[in-house]
Amino acid sequence: GQSLEQPSEVTAVEGAIVQINCTYQTSGFYGLSWYQQHDGGAPTFLSYNALDGLEETGRFSSFLSRSDSYGYLLLQELQMKDSASYFCAVRDEGVPTFGRGTSLIVHP
Amino acid sequence: EPEVTQTPSHQVTQMGQEVILRCVPISNHLYFYWYRQILGQKVEFLVSFYNNEISEKSEIFDDQFSVERPDGSNFTLKIRSTKLEDSAMYFCASSEGQGNTEAFFGQGTRLTVV
Numbered sequence: 001g002q003s004l005e006q007p008s009e010v011t012a013v014e015g016a017i018v019q020i021n022c023t024y025q026t027s028g029f030y031g032l033s034w035y036q037q038h039d040g041g042a043p044t045f046l047s048y049n050a051l052d053g054l055e056e057t058g059r060f061s062s063f064l065s066r067s068d069s070y071g072y073l074l075l076q077e078l079q080m081k082d083s084a085s086y087f088c089a090v091r092d093e094g095v096p097t098f099g100r101g102t103s104l105i106v107h108p
Numbered sequence: 109e110p111e112v113t114q115t116p117s118h119q120v121t122q123m124g125q126e127v128i129l130r131c132v133p134i135s136n137h138l139y140f141y142w143y144r145q146i147l148g149q150k151v152e153f154l155v156s157f158y159n160n161e162i163s164e165k166s167e168i169f170d171d172q173f174s175v176e177r178p179d180g181s182n183f184t185l186k187i188r189s190t191k192l193e194d195s196a197m198y199f200c201a202s203s204e205g206q207g208n209t210e211a212f213f214g215q216g217t218r219l220t221v222v
Contacts, residue, residue: 042199042213096211100150
């Protein structure tokens, strides 16, 4: 089976940089994804890392270290609209399995 | 932009009744999924479906649940004999492939069992 650990809540101010960590245990591994979910909404895909290193997409970057079974999502120039839940998800041979999510609260 | 659509957006049902949640995945996708999210909790995998059969299911997906692809476009989740604890948001998702592709989620069906 799989297990993922991520902080339950992170708070930051507008304009700041925040990092959301995710550690995982899985029997097989294809890659680590990140999804954003606003209250009452569907999870939306943010990024995917299959190989070690940093992937950058605009204000968001995602990092993976396969040897450490660890990844993070980095959000820069935080905006109020970034307040949401962020889930890391592991893909093994089967389906994406989601962590419990990190609630990001952005203050003015 | 192609999207996964789910109907209905809200469903209220009496305990013990059967419900069918409907989904239309993105047309060129081959893998379909159902997830549920109890209020305030994480997204939980229920079942995946490929090539007209279940490819994987979780311990949550017991005999109370079934999935079907009745035609070329719809993907349904049937919940028999609903219980209060089945109240949740149910998300359908689809992906092009397995292992290295993103899953696209529908907006969900909020099921309330009373």
